[in-house]
Amino acid sequence: MTAERAPGAGGGGVVDGADRGDGADRGDGARRGLDARLVVDRGAFRLDAELRARPGEVVAVLGPNGSGKSTALRALAGLESLADGRIGLDAQDVTTMPTERRPVGMVFQDYLLFGHLSALDNVAFGPRCQGAGRAEARERAAELLERVGLAEYAAARPRALSGGQAQRVALARALAVRPRLLLLDEPLAALDVHTRASVRSELRRRLADLDCATVLVTHDPLDAMVLADRITVLEAGRVVQEGTPGEVAQHPRTGYVARLVGLNLYRGSARGTRVALAGGAESAPAEVSLSERWDGEVFVAFPPRAVALYRQRPDGTPRNLWRLRIEGVERFGDQVRVHLEGALPLLADITPEALAELRPVGGAEVWAAVKATEVRCYPA
CATH class of the missing domain: 2.40.50.100 (RNA polymerase II/Efflux pump adaptor protein, barrel-sandwich hybrid domain)
Structure with missing residues (x-):
């Protein structure tokens, strides 16, 4: 027998010192994390994929260009309409919930910080949109900047920050709305090669302290291997493999994954x-x-x-x-x-x-x- 050759801003919280995945083991029915089936039709392309992430868990979504990674992230954020499926967060169906009301925080690839605002006011922006008073929002922002090691940069504008510092401000801004789901869109893509390694290690430490579910979209297998607890691989809009980084690296099931590892x-x-x-x-x-x-x-x-x-x-x-x-x-x-x-x-x-x-x-x-x-x- 012959064979083929297989030729790749919303609500949650931060808990100091929390173990990753802790929320999944409490027996609390309200802390289930993300449970979603995403069906999106875009002309000839169709995304039909299931994504799950427990509280405190980081799931990386890998795939070649055009596989549906960005579409999946936008659907979770409420920026892309579903043709079918559902999005569940901690046992709550948020499928039809307006984007601005979803308990979701997002860090964009280019961070998209407001250039006319200080780091402190960038982070305070989300709570202010949720109705918090100016003093309350700035107090929460100050706490988060201190937590990500940028307390001394509270008054700095984005143009005065390094790439790694800007990323931390963007992460603090996403967390300020106390999300139950954190979305990271190519979080290291905007960094030069010389700072990527150190920022990657630092981001790993920051993510380890979160008790919300996190979905990371990346095309870089090293980012996925270092940052994620589990990996989901998309090809042509479908999940072709999932597992821990070790499982995926040791047992690739497609040519794309084999080339990655x-x-x-x-x-x-x-x-x-x-x-x-x-x-x-x-x-x-x-x-x-x-x-x-x-x-x-x-x-x-x-x-x-x-x-x-x-x-x-x-x-x-x-x-x-x-x-x-x-x-x-x-x-x-x-x-x-x-x-x-x-x-x-x-x-x-x-x-x-x-x-x-x-x-x-x-x-x-x-x-x-x-x-x-x-x-x-x-x-x-």
Whole structure:
């Protein structure tokens, strides 16, 4: 049997020192977090996805461009009408609730701070819109600025803030309305590469102190792996995979996810210790032994670093060996990534020295070998 190659402002609160997910374990029926089915029709595109997030939990939504990530976020915020489905927050149906009344806070990709207002008044804006008096709103804003470490910047205008500081003000503004659902739209996209790592770690600490459900939309797998408790992957408007960051990284189920986590991924039919793949190639999965056999549809995956390349057929009898054609070469960190086509299209990461020994030219053929112990197998 052959197989395909699998070629990616509203209300809640802040509790100091609260454990993530604490609200989900209290037995309090009103603290269920987010439970939504989102159906949105936009011409030829249709989003039909279920999203859930417990109180105190961060769920990252990943997907390629056009997968429906932004549409899902806008629907949760009330900025996109549903054709079907519902949005439940802490056992309350907010599907038809006006946008301004939803207990939802949102941090936009570019933060959208009011340039003519101080940091303090930016944060106080939401409570003022909810009817709080000026003194009460500013007091709440001051408390939140102190909580995010920006008390000394209360009088600063947005143009005087760094990217990381602006993000913290935007987060404080979203939390000032005491949301039960926090939405983050590409929260690190506006930052330069030099500040992203530190701001990512800081945001992780801030999110760990929240007891509202949080949904994070991102195209960056590192953001999702670091910030999220669970990941939901959208492709073409549908959920194709979900789980903890570890589960998603170790067991990708689509080519998009495999590329995100840096694995070669294939689907095939297993019989014993052999898996039949597209084009007649076969692979011996590492997890299979004579006493534990695989049968049926499975995925097999292995990292590009596990692939060894040879100009001549290697000695011995490697259990995974294919004659393939070099289609391209690119720099990849301190390694070289080689794109190979043939019976088993794959990526191989080798050293520049190993590449020099191969002396590849366009269309050159090489032998690719992978140890059985490097191959991961799991049910499809």
